[in-house]
Amino acid sequence: MDARLRRVNKEIADCKNDKTSNIRIDLIDSSPFHLKGSFPGPEDTPYQGGHFEVDIVIPESYPFQPVKMKFITKVYHPNVSSASGAICLDILKDAWSPVLTLKSTLISLQSLLCSPEPNDPQDAEVAKHYTTSKHSFDETARYWTKMYAQAPGAGVTKEDTVAAAGLEKAHVDQFEALGFPRAKVVDVLRRLNYRGANVAQITEDRVVEELLK
Amino acid sequence: MSSDYEFSDDDVDNVFDDEDIEMQDDDSDGDDGGDMDDFKVAPKTTRKAWEVQFDSLTQASIEKLMEKDVEHIRGILGVDESKAGLLLRHNLWNKERLIEQYMDNPDKTLIAAGAAMPEPEPPRPSRRPSRKPKASASPKSDTFVCSICFDDAPDITPLSLDCGHAACSGCWSAYITSKIRDEAEHACRCMAEGCGLVASDEFVRSAVDEDTYVRFEELLVRHFVACMPHLKFCPYPSCTNTVSCPGAASKTSLTTVVPIVSCGARGLASTSSGSMTQSQELTRQVTGKEHKFCFGCIIDSDHRPVVCGVALLWLKKCRDDSETANWIKSNTKECSKCMSTIEKNGGCNHMTCKKCKHEFCWVCMGPWSEHGTAWYSCNRYDEKGGVDARDSQSKSRASLERYLHYYNRWANHEQSAKLALDLFAKTEKKMEEMQITSALTWIEVQFMKKAVEEVDKCRMTLKWTYAMAYYLAKGNQKDLFEDNQRDLERAVEDLSELLESPIEPENIPTLRQKVTDKTVYVQKRNSIVLEDTAEGFLEGRWAWNATVEGFEDPVPQDP
Ligand SMILES: [Zn+2]
Ligand SMILES: [Zn+2]
Ligand SMILES: [Zn+2]
Ligand SMILES: [Zn+2]
Ligand SMILES: [Zn+2]
Ligand SMILES: [Zn+2]
Numbered sequence: 001m002d003a004r005l006r007r008v009n010k011e012i013a014d015c016k017n018d019k020t021s022n023i024r025i026d027l028i029d030s031s032p033f034h035l036k037g038s039f040p041g042p043e044d045t046p047y048q049g050g051h052f053e054v055d056i057v058i059p060e061s062y063p064f065q066p067v068k069m070k071f072i073t074k075v076y077h078p079n080v081s082s083a084s085g086a087i088c089l090d091i092l093k094d095a096w097s098p099v100l101t102l103k104s105t106l107i108s109l110q111s112l113l114c115s116p117e118p119n120d121p122q123d124a125e126v127a128k129h130y131t132t133s134k135h136s137f138d139e140t141a142r143y144w145t146k147m148y149a150q151a152p153g154a155g156v157t158k159e160d161t162v163a164a165a166g167l168e169k170a171h172v173d174q175f176e177a178l179g180f181p182r183a184k185v186v187d188v189l190r191r192l193n194y195r196g197a198n199v200a201q202i203t204e205d206r207v208v209e210e211l212l213k
Numbered sequence: 214m215s216s217d218y219e220f221s222d223d224d225v226d227n228v229f230d231d232e233d234i235e236m237q238d239d240d241s242d243g244d245d246g247g248d249m250d251d252f253k254v255a256p257k258t259t260r261k262a263w264e265v266q267f268d269s270l271t272q273a274s275i276e277k278l279m280e281k282d283v284e285h286i287r288g289i290l291g292v293d294e295s296k297a298g299l300l301l302r303h304n305l306w307n308k309e310r311l312i313e314q315y316m317d318n319p320d321k322t323l324i325a326a327g328a329a330m331p332e333p334e335p336p337r338p339s340r341r342p343s344r345k346p347k348a349s350a351s352p353k354s355d356t357f358v359c360s361i362c363f364d365d366a367p368d369i370t371p372l373s374l375d376c377g378h379a380a381c382s383g384c385w386s387a388y389i390t391s392k393i394r395d396e397a398e399h400a401c402r403c404m405a406e407g408c409g410l411v412a413s414d415e416f417v418r419s420a421v422d423e424d425t426y427v428r429f430e431e432l433l434v435r436h437f438v439a440c441m442p443h444l445k446f447c448p449y450p451s452c453t454n455t456v457s458c459p460g461a462a463s464k465t466s467l468t469t470v471v472p473i474v475s476c477g478a479r480g481l482a483s484t485s486s487g488s489m490t491q492s493q494e495l496t497r498q499v500t501g502k503e504h505k506f507c508f509g510c511i512i513d514s515d516h517r518p519v520v521c522g523v524a525l526l527w528l529k530k531c532r533d534d535s536e537t538a539n540w541i542k543s544n545t546k547e548c549s550k551c552m553s554t555i556e557k558n559g560g561c562n563h564m565t566c567k568k569c570k571h572e573f574c575w576v577c578m579g580p581w582s583e584h585g586t587a588w589y590s591c592n593r594y595d596e597k598g599g600v601d602a603r604d605s606q607s608k609s610r611a612s613l614e615r616y617l618h619y620y621n622r623w624a625n626h627e628q629s630a631k632l633a634l635d636l637f638a639k640t641e642k643k644m645e646e647m648q649i650t651s652a653l654t655w656i657e658v659q660f661m662k663k664a665v666e667e668v669d670k671c672r673m674t675l676k677w678t679y680a681m682a683y684y685l686a687k688g689n690q691k692d693l694f695e696d697n698q699r700d701l702e703r704a705v706e707d708l709s710e711l712l713e714s715p716i717e718p719e720n721i722p723t724l725r726q727k728v729t730d731k732t733v734y735v736q737k738r739n740s741i742v743l744e745d746t747a748e749g750f751l752e753g754r755w756a757w758n759a760t761v762e763g764f765e766d767p768v769p770q771d772p
Binding site for chain 2: 003007061098
């Protein structure tokens with residue numbers, strides 16, 4: 001049998017038989033080389049309670065070249081692209097070793113959620129948010145977990161763009177009152193990282209200037 | 214290339230004292246016309262002002278240099294050949310720094326290079342340096358399960374590096390092959406997570422097939438060459454030669470020389486010697502394009518007379534402005550008189566409309582009668598228009614027109630040079646005709662081919678003179694430069710036109726004389742442009758109207 005197929009089949013089977021871990025690997029269609037991984041958000045983090053799904057593509061030269069993974073679930077995290085779900089993690093690149101498995105890689109993703117690396121960001125805007133105001137960042141990450149990762153939470157039924165962008169409603173209202181469209185205000189304030197201590201650093205004129213562009 | 218690599222003079226001496234280096238054909242120009250008495254070119258006794266000193270080295274001679282370094286390190290550090298190689302590669306072949314680091318902390322240096330394990334190796338009966346992949350028999354029983362592919366067939370061979378992290382031979386083979394082929398990586402570390410041991414060359418050789426090992430050896434040579442500022446790998450596809458050019462090893466040298474070099478080979482490398490007959494091989498060597506490239510930058514063709522910094526600036530400008538310039542690049546234009554579409558199919562700029570017989574200049578679209586034999590000022594941009602440009606709109610229009618003037622001429626020479634291939638074919642046909650219609654022998658009709666080659670070469674020079682002229686600061690020097698440029702351009706167009714004229718049997722002797730004379734003249738004009746420009750760089754005579762790396766800031770140009 002093809003070595004890659006044998007290895008992937010065994011990895012899928014091992015994962016199924018392992019009742020202690022909470023990592024799951026499922027087939028998406030009939031191919032064993034395109035899979036879906038999932039795991040619960042780690043406890044004591046803003047991701048707690050969420051259910052995170054990962055798209056897995058096994059390349060031709062697996063396990064000698066790394067597996068390709070990206071988040072299907074939207075995640076608010078410095079090392080995950082908020083738009084595409086792309087992940088910045090060394091073992092998915094040059095630190096990959098053929099002894100690593102799909103399960104061990106998914107566990108690494110789970111622990112990446114516990115310990116972000118804002119100095120090696122995938123999403124620069126999210127990373128800025130993380131470094132300037134950890135408290136506000138946590139709130140936004142928690143909101144995303146509730147909104148997109150099916151975490152049980154009261155009152156989240158319709159997407160709130162202000163909370164999803166990690167902004168304060170009062171700030172958005174303030175600039176919207178000047179006559180700018182709300183979506184544009186959210187976009188500009190998010191780009192300027194108009195959060196926490198940073199708010200004092202950014203003059204109102206600067207924001208308006210951006211809004212007029 | 215690593216910038217922190219410190220290059221010592223000793224290295225240069227080592228390279229050039231090495232008697233074993235196989236020198237390639239040292240005729241850097243490629244064509245010597247030795248058997249053509251028509252061309253009395255001064256013998257190449259001294260290097261011309263626009264040429265740099267360089268040597269071509271084969272892969273085998275680079276490997277010899279590497280072996281010499283390995284031997285040197287082996288002797289000084291007392292390690293085996295395999296370890297010495299791994300240490301050198303990891304330290305980018307900087308012997309001094311390696312020796313210093315090793316003396317300071319040998320274990321740390323070996324571990325970093327993947328030549329030793331962090332912890333003391335488990336006791337073994339003998340501590341022979343193991344250079345062969347050893348089959349580590351499974352300690353308990355004969356049922357070995359490969360931890361990578363989960364194969365447990367009884368006939369699989371477990372292999373490991375000195376660390377003992379075993380996998381089946383199939384997995385090792387697939388892993389190392391993937392490293393070499395997919396990642397172009399020569400340092401294959403152990404597959405176990407966190408194990409930094411690097412597979413020895415012997416191990417690699419035993420794990421992969423012949424083709425992959427050849428690729429591995431090439432990667433090692435490429436890595437060595439990339440570590441040496443005075444060496445550069447030939448950029449032509451599937452060529453494995455290296456050029457050594459110490460005169461262009463530093464960045465500062467690139468403001469005074471244009472290091473155009475050649476690896477000595479021509480055409481495409483023959484993949485297997487058996488597939489070509491001897492005469493085919495000969496044809497390839499003679500007619501194939503010479504592997505000429507710039508040692509100082511990424512341009513893989515001859516960009517003399519202009520220095521790398523200006524050449525790259527120009528290419529960037531052309532890329533940025535490509536949209537504006539696209540319409541000019543196009544191969545077809547309309548006749549300025551009857552508007553019928555005209556296709557350029559030769560190298561000559563003297564166009565004659567097939568429909569209305571209107572004669573005009575392809576470059577400026579002006580009537581050819583105004584150019585006559587004088588080809589007056591088609592090369593020089595008339596800056597007068599810029600003086601009237603007061604408001605910003607007409608200013609930017611003027612600057613665009615100025616750019617297009619130079620771009621137009623640059624692109625035209627490039628296009629004409631591309632058409633030279635057709636001209637070659639046509640010339641071959643003419644040469645055959647001549648042998649039939651006249652008493653001339655094969656050797657005696659070679660003047661046509663020589664002339665075509667010369668035109669091709671000079672168009673390359675002309676092309677880059679327009680890049681240079683675009684950035685030259687206004688003044689006396691620029692005027693003199695453009696005078697030389699105009700004289701060369703006129704000579705090239707004259708010869709080009711002559712080559713496309715029809716052949717009448719009774720005119721052949723006259724034609725031969727004319728072509729030969731004009732070829733010699735073109736050669737002379739080309740030498741003047743190249744020499745004057747090269748000397749100007751050495752004297753620091755050229756000033757620019759833009760910031761060029763390594764040069765003084767531009768003098769402000771009056772509006
Ligand atoms: Zn295996
Ligand atoms: Zn190992
Ligand atoms: Zn070459
Ligand atoms: Zn160059
Ligand atoms: Zn016409
Ligand atoms: Zn003209």
